[in-house]
Amino acid sequence: MKYLDLAMQEAHNLGADYADIRIQKTQSEVIFLRNLSLKKTSLHELYGYGIRVFKNGAWGFAHSNVFTEDAVITTTRRAYIIAEQSQRLKHDNGLKLAYERGYIDSYRTPHCIDPFTVPLDEKVEMMMEVNKTLLSYDQIKQAMFILECTKDEKLFASTLGSRLDICTIYIEPMFRATAITPEESQSRSFREGGRACGWEYIRSMNLQEKAEKVAEEAIMKVKAASLGAEERRTVILDPIHLGLTMHESVGHPTELDRVLGWEADFAGISFATPEKLGNFRYGSEIVNFLADNTLEGGLATAGYDDDGVPSQKWYIIKAGILNEYGTTRATAPFVGQDMSRGCNRATYYFDFPINRIPNLYLQPGKEELSPNDLIADCKDAVYIEGQGSFSIDQHRVNFQFGGDMFWEIKNGKKIRPLKKILYKSNNPEFWNSVDAICDSRFFKTFGVTNCGKGQPGQRGRMTHGASMARFRDLRIGGSQ
Amino acid sequence: MKMKDIATFVDKHCQADDYTLYIVKSENLYTRFAQNAITQHIDGENLQLSLNVAYDNKTGSAAVNQIDENSLKKMIDTAQNIARLNKPDPEFVPSEKAHKLRELEEPSKATTELKLEHIVDGIEKCIKNARNKQAKLAGISHRRIKATYLTTKNGFEGYDEQAYFSHSMTMKKGGIETKIARSLCDYDIFSMDDLITQLNGQFDSLQEPHKLEPTRLPVIIRPQALLSVLKYLVWTFQRREADEGANAFSDQIGKRFFGENFSMRSLTTDPLLYAPRFHNDGIPTQNIDWIDHGVIKNMQTDRIYAKQQGIEPRSIYNLSIDGGNVSEQEMMRKVERGLIINSFWYIRPIDMKAGEWTGLTRDGVLYFEDGKVKQAVYNFRWNEVLHDLTRRILAVGKQEQIEYDAKVPTLLCDDFNLVDVTTF
Numbered sequence: 001m002k003y004l005d006l007a008m009q010e011a012h013n014l015g016a017d018y019a020d021i022r023i024q025k026t027q028s029e030v031i032f033l034r035n036l037s038l039k040k041t042s043l044h045e046l047y048g049y050g051i052r053v054f055k056n057g058a059w060g061f062a063h064s065n066v067f068t069e070d071a072v073i074t075t076t077r078r079a080y081i082i083a084e085q086s087q088r089l090k091h092d093n094g095l096k097l098a099y100e101r102g103y104i105d106s107y108r109t110p111h112c113i114d115p116f117t118v119p120l121d122e123k124v125e126m127m128m129e130v131n132k133t134l135l136s137y138d139q140i141k142q143a144m145f146i147l148e149c150t151k152d153e154k155l156f157a158s159t160l161g162s163r164l165d166i167c168t169i170y171i172e173p174m175f176r177a178t179a180i181t182p183e184e185s186q187s188r189s190f191r192e193g194g195r196a197c198g199w200e201y202i203r204s205m206n207l208q209e210k211a212e213k214v215a216e217e218a219i220m221k222v223k224a225a226s227l228g229a230e231e232r233r234t235v236i237l238d239p240i241h242l243g244l245t246m247h248e249s250v251g252h253p254t255e256l257d258r259v260l261g262w263e264a265d266f267a268g269i270s271f272a273t274p275e276k277l278g279n280f281r282y283g284s285e286i287v288n289f290l291a292d293n294t295l296e297g298g299l300a301t302a303g304y305d306d307d308g309v310p311s312q313k314w315y316i317i318k319a320g321i322l323n324e325y326g327t328t329r330a331t332a333p334f335v336g337q338d339m340s341r342g343c344n345r346a347t348y349y350f351d352f353p354i355n356r357i358p359n360l361y362l363q364p365g366k367e368e369l370s371p372n373d374l375i376a377d378c379k380d381a382v383y384i385e386g387q388g389s390f391s392i393d394q395h396r397v398n399f400q401f402g403g404d405m406f407w408e409i410k411n412g413k414k415i416r417p418l419k420k421i422l423y424k425s426n427n428p429e430f431w432n433s434v435d436a437i438c439d440s441r442f443f444k445t446f447g448v449t450n451c452g453k454g455q456p457g458q459r460g461r462m463t464h465g466a467s468m469a470r471f472r473d474l475r476i477g478g479s480q
Numbered sequence: 481m482k483m484k485d486i487a488t489f490v491d492k493h494c495q496a497d498d499y500t501l502y503i504v505k506s507e508n509l510y511t512r513f514a515q516n517a518i519t520q521h522i523d524g525e526n527l528q529l530s531l532n533v534a535y536d537n538k539t540g541s542a543a544v545n546q547i548d549e550n551s552l553k554k555m556i557d558t559a560q561n562i563a564r565l566n567k568p569d570p571e572f573v574p575s576e577k578a579h580k581l582r583e584l585e586e587p588s589k590a591t592t593e594l595k596l597e598h599i600v601d602g603i604e605k606c607i608k609n610a611r612n613k614q615a616k617l618a619g620i621s622h623r624r625i626k627a628t629y630l631t632t633k634n635g636f637e638g639y640d641e642q643a644y645f646s647h648s649m650t651m652k653k654g655g656i657e658t659k660i661a662r663s664l665c666d667y668d669i670f671s672m673d674d675l676i677t678q679l680n681g682q683f684d685s686l687q688e689p690h691k692l693e694p695t696r697l698p699v700i701i702r703p704q705a706l707l708s709v710l711k712y713l714v715w716t717f718q719r720r721e722a723d724e725g726a727n728a729f730s731d732q733i734g735k736r737f738f739g740e741n742f743s744m745r746s747l748t749t750d751p752l753l754y755a756p757r758f759h760n761d762g763i764p765t766q767n768i769d770w771i772d773h774g775v776i777k778n779m780q781t782d783r784i785y786a787k788q789q790g791i792e793p794r795s796i797y798n799l800s801i802d803g804g805n806v807s808e809q810e811m812m813r814k815v816e817r818g819l820i821i822n823s824f825w826y827i828r829p830i831d832m833k834a835g836e837w838t839g840l841t842r843d844g845v846l847y848f849e850d851g852k853v854k855q856a857v858y859n860f861r862w863n864e865v866l867h868d869l870t871r872r873i874l875a876v877g878k879q880e881q882i883e884y885d886a887k888v889p890t891l892l893c894d895d896f897n898l899v900d901v902t903t904f
Contacts, residue, residue, distance in 0.1 A: 037571040037784075042530075042541035043558050050524075063524035065545050075524075082521045085600050089607060091517040120565045128567065141724060180725040185833040262514040264618035265650040265659065268825075352520050391826040391838050393859060398902040400838055400861060402830060420831055422838075424861070424900055455512055455620040455648070456522075479830050480863060480897070 003072045004157035007051055010076040012159060016083070018054040018097060019076070020158035022306060024349035026150065029116065033127045033145040035135060041120070048349040053079040057094010058086035059330075063350040098332040098340045100309055102161030107303025109169045110296070111198025115149040118199045123147060126207065127175075133211040134177040139219045142178035142187075147171075148194070148449070162308040170194045170299055170461070171201060172449050177215045179222035186419055188218035189386060189404055192240060193447035194461065195297045217405055217417070224406075226420040227382070230477030234381035234409075234470060235423055236374060241403055242466035243446025244387045246362060249427055250282070250289055251464070252453075253396035254316050254324075255343070256331040257355035266455050268394025271427060272322055274335050280322040283431030286365060289317040291326060291358040293342060298359035299447045299461035300345070306353035309342035316360060320432070328355045347458040354454050361445070361465035365437035371468045374436055381409040382421060382476055389422065398426045402479075423476040433474060438467035481547045483629040483639070486529065489549070491631075494556050496533035496563060499633045500575045502760055504528045506626040511599050514618035516607045523596070533559045537572035540564075571784050575632035576762030582748060584757065587625065587643035588666035594623050594645060602647070602672045609676050610651050613683065619649030619659075623667075628756070636762040642754060644884040645670055650843070651683050655904060656856075658682040659823060659843040661704065663884045665754050682822060686844040689856040694898040698818035700811050700848075703880045703888045705824045705841075706801070710744075710888065712827050712837060713866050714796050717770065719779035721832075723789075728835030728867060729779065736774040739870035743802035744771040750800060754885045759795050768794060774870070803879030803889035811875050811892040813851040819860075819896070820846040820853070830863060838863045840902065861900035869893055 004021055011019030025047040032040040048065035053076070060083030064075040087094070127145040134143035149171050156164040172194035178187040190210045195201055237245065252258060253270040261269055272280070283289075293300050293311035304310055307329045315323040327337060328344035346353040375383065386404025393399070406418035425433075443465055451460035481489070483503050490501050505527050512520035529552075530543040540562025544555045599621045610617035628640045646663030647670075660679040664670045701709075722729040729737065746768045748755040758764050761783055769777040778794050786793035808820070819841075827839035841859045848854060870893075877890030 038539065038567060038569045040541060041539060041562050041566050042543065043562065044530075044543040046545050048545065058518065059521060061520070061522045063522070065525075065527060078523055082523055082596070085511075085596055086518040086521045088600055089513065089516070089518045089604060091515060120562060124567050142726060178726055182725070185726045260515065261616060261618060261652070262519050264514055264616070264652055264657075265620065265648055269652075350522075350524050350526060352522050354520075389828050389830045389838060391828045391840065391861070393840050393902050393904075394825055394842055395902075395904060397904070398840070398861065398900065400863075400900070420834075422830065422863075426903060455520075456508070456510055456622070480834070480836055480865065 001155055003049065003067065004155060004163065006069060006072050007076045008157050008159055010073050011053055011080070014077065014080045016053045016055050016080060016159065018159055019052060020156065020308065021049055021051045022346070022349060023049040023155040025153045026348055027116065029149045031123055031127060031147045033131055035143050036128060036131055038124065046348050050346065050349050050351070051076050051079045053083045054097065055080065055083040056087050057096065058083050058090045060086055061352045095330050096333045097329040099338055100160060100307065100329060100340065102158065103304065103308065103310065104163045105303065106165040108167050109196045111169055113199035115169065115171050115199045116151060130175055130207050130211045133208055134215045137215045137219060139179045139181065139222065140177045140215050141180040143175070145175040147173050156308055158308050160308065164304050164308060166302055166304065168196060168302050169198065170196045170447065170449065171199065172447065173202060175211065175214065177218040179218040181222055184222050186218060186222040188214050188221055190214050191386065193243065194299055194449040195447050196299055196301055197297055220417040221405065221419045224417040224419040226478030227418060228478060230475050232473045233476050234378050234472050235474045235476055236378065236381055236383040236409070236468060236470050238385045238468050239444035239466040240386050240446050241384050242362060242469060243464040244390055245401060246289065246360060246464050246466065247357065247448055248390060248392045249396060249399060249430060250316065251357035251360050253427065254326055255355045255357060256325040256327045256335065259325060260331060260334055263453070267453050268396065271395045271397045276322050278321065278323065281320055281432065282317045282322045282428050283320040284434045285320045286437055287317060287320045287431050287434050288315065288363040289360055290363055291316050291341065291360050293358045295359040295463060297445060298463040299449065300356070300359045300463065305342040305344045306346050307340060307342065307344040309340045312342055314341060326355065326358050331355055345460060347460065351458050354458065356460045357451065357462045359463045362437065362469065364440040364443050364467040367439065369436060369438045371438055371442060374438055374468060374470055375409055375414065376412040378409045379411055382418065383407040383409055383414065384421065396427065400424045420479040421476065422479050423474050425474050430471065433471045434469055435472050436470040440467065442467040486547060486552065487629065487631045489552055490531065490556060493553060494533060496535055496560055498534040498575050500532045501631050502530045503629040504626065506624060509596060509599065509623045510620060511603060512620045513603055513607065515616050516610060529555060531555050531559045533563050534572060535563050537568045538563050538566045539569055539572060540566055573784050573787050575634045576636040578635035578637070579762065579764045581638055581757045581764050584639065584641065587641050588668060590667040591623065591643040591645050591665065592625050594667050599623065605672055606649055606676060609680070613653065615651045615653035617649055617651050619647065622646045630758065630760065630762055632762060638758045638762065640757045644754065647672070647675065649679060651679055655688050656683060656686045657843065658686055662882065664881065665884045682844055685846060685853065686856040689858050691901060692847060692857040694860055694901050696895040696897055698815040698874065698892065698894050699896040700808060700818065700820045701891045701893060702820065702822055703882050703890055705821045706888045706891055707882050707886050708824045709827055709839070709866065710799060710801065714799065716832060717780055717796070719781040720785040722779060727832050729776065733776050733779060735776060737776050738771050738774040738867050739873045740774045741873040741876055742771060742870035743773055745769050745800045746796055746798050747800050752881055753798050753800060753887060755798050759797065763793050763795070765797050770796065798885040799888065801879065801888040804876030806875040806877050808877065808890060811877070812848045814875055814892060817849040820848060835865050835867050836863060837866055858904060859902040860898040861902065862897055863899050864897050
């Protein structure tokens with residue numbers, strides 16, 4: 001597109017040390033069904049461009065939704081002027097950008113059926129059937145289904161000569177049943193996160209069967225007992241639950257911008273400081289966290305990040321030891337890395353890219369181990385499925401998690417459902433207490449589509465994954 | 481194309497039985513800093529046009545951010561096509577009719593004319609202060625100018641303007657870390673010097689913290705902390721959820737469910753508190769008592785549920801918590817010992833029906849005894865039933881404006897449920 005060249009030429013003429021332009025069109029279809037009432041059926045489109053200019057070690061960024069030659073030039077100049085103002089207050093001698101070269105390439109999320117070509121009828125009908133199933137149970141008083149389909153089309157150009165054409169798609173279905181009695185209200189959800197794929201993913205799911213399970217478990221939960229005071233017990237966590245714990249306690253602490261203090265005013269900093277690289281025991285020896293922005297179906301799988309750096313795969317934690325961070329071109333040099341790991345991503349065209357969690361997963365156990373084997377090997381434990389309450393401090397050390405469904409395990413068997421369960425732990429206690437991880441047959445992913453970070457706030461996305469894992473001696477008990 | 485012209489175009493081309501057009505235009509200038517340097521610097525104008533249409537009771541929505549005729553036509557066609565193909569909504573409510581609105585208040589010129597260079601000057605002053613204390617500063621300054629226009633097929637038309645300046649900064653040195661944040665509509669009454677003084681006061685009071693075992697303790701909750709927790713209370717303060725038995729407020733309207741010392745209101749009549757002229761569904765704003773001396777007077781109710789129940793729709797558009805006159809010094813003397821809390825962090829629900837929430841303290845916690853601050857202490861995790869906490873209010877301080885749309889006091893609350901201590 002002519003505007004790419006125009007902006008890069010203007011940045012060059014102004015004397016920018018580096019510049020890039022990201023023309024981005026984001027389309028989101030959201031359907032929200034509450035009981036049998038359609039509260040929202042919308043198609044939202046945001047289209048514009050953001051221009052970054054780097055000069056004397058400082059950034060400027062300006063954006064616009066006006067596509068004319070004048071507007072592109074004015075926006076580039078504005079970004080340059082802002083970079084000049086940024087130079088008044090810069091890091092020592094200014095930021096350095098890690099080495100990168102230019103690429104001419106394209107990337108498309110692999111898919112068979114574009115969700116935006118699927119008739120609305122099919123989507124709404126499917127959602128209605130699910131909610132009807134949920135509401136067919138007497139004690140289910142509220143049913144809620146949200147379906148989101150998003151397509152991001154980006155054209156990227158940089159003064160390094162890159163010209164990238166990227167189109168990613170993801171789909172996220174989520175539904176919830178709430179059982180209400182005169183004294184109590186409890187919910188159970190189907191929530192496996194978003195997935196970069198086509199509509200064929202939805203057609204392959206048996207959502208009706210899942211709806212029946214969700215409704216039945218919500219009713220079990222509303223009648224269930226809680227546990228007493230907190231005590232140390234074995235805890236078994238399913239992959240969907242682990243998607244959230246690893247996001248909060250491994251993903252965020254290993255974003256290098258947090259480590260460097262760049263998020264100190266809002267999202268917070270990190271305990272996982274650079275002197276711990278290569279020697280800090282983050283987890284037990286069987287704990288390996290792989291960052292993988294090439295993961296099929298991964299929400300951070302896009303070919304390149306918004307620095308124009310190609311997708312990569314590397315260990316964040318290897319054999320329990322802190323190995324590396326997720327980095328960007330601006331952060332990588334602070335830990336002596338010559339090149340970025342490609343974690344710089346913006347949400348919309350008007351957002352400045354920030355250091356984001358990559359697709360990140362706990363590698364499955366190497367020994368053959370099924371969930372049944374794992375449970376059978378527990379005398380007294382609590383098994384937690386899905387995601388509930390979650391809260392972690394701003395250094396990413398101390399945390400408390402709930403869940404969506406809870407089971408008491410006695411002598412290797414699930415004996416009863418529980419509710420209102422919370423466990424508390426911290427880094428590095430939590431990941432060091434892992435003594436068993438099921439094998440790769442039981443690996444499952446969870447796609448995060450609403451990772452809040454940054455000032456102004458942005459909504460990031462990435463995929464996590466795990467097989468069921470067992471944690472020994474965690475503090476767990478009932479809520480108040 | 482101007483907002484009014486867009487509305488005329490939509491009215492001419494939209495064939496649906498009903499529609500609501502919502503336009504928001506904003507100019508945002510963000511300057512973000514960390515480690516005593518600017519890290520992010522953004523300027524630009526944002527535009528959003530949303531159209532909700534209905535054929536009988538079948539609805540559809542579309543939104544775009546372009547205003548050329550093709551984009552507008554696309555928005556209209558998309559919304560109409562969705563509505564035509566959609567299932568009927570049994571709870572459909574037609575768009576709002578014409579209302580008489582309050583006079584438009586023009587935003588402060590000091591805010592709308594604020595220049596990038598002045599914002600950077602302010603940040604420079606803050607960073608200089610941090611350097612003098614051998615500390616690192618992180619934060620953000622944000623100037624926002626916003627215009628809103630809403631029109632409906634049934635005759636509602638409203639226009640509103642708003643501008644504010646906000647500044648937030650965290651100063652850190654070793655284990656000492658504290659934050660201050662403010663936003664005001666009028667930059668003329670914003671004082672960076674006052675903010676720096678307050679930040680320094682907090683910073684200087686926090687020597688290297690000590691570990692204190694968690695227990696139930698009286699706490700002095702400073703306004704910044706109180707506001708953060710109230711935002712979550714506001715989120716759940718929904719009439720329909722209460723009537724359906726899904727939250728803590730079931731069957732409590734008209735009853736003293738909160739503490740007697742707790743009153744929460746939304747006000748259009750406080751000149752310093754921003755109040756929109758109308759909500760984004762076309763309901764004019766007015767003074768509303770939500771909680772009066774502990775008694776629930778009103779709850780948030782959307783237009784759909786309001787129509788079903790034959791009541792007025794209500795939304796919380798700004799927050800005014802009644803203040804008192806007890807100073808922090810007097811509060812410390814009212815109890816044997818306790819904590820002073822600057823901020824809360826990562827607040828999340830544990831159990832909606834019970835009204836139980838969790839969170840952590842942040843930005844410095846002080847332990848006091850016998851009316852005097854003894855030492856800074858590590859942060860805590862707390863699990864609390866928020867409405868029950870208001871029943872344990874022992875004293876209320878002077879109301880302070882923390883955000884352009886929120887005024888809250890300091891509270892002294894008894895038996896705050898601290899359940900864990902952090903490692904710093």
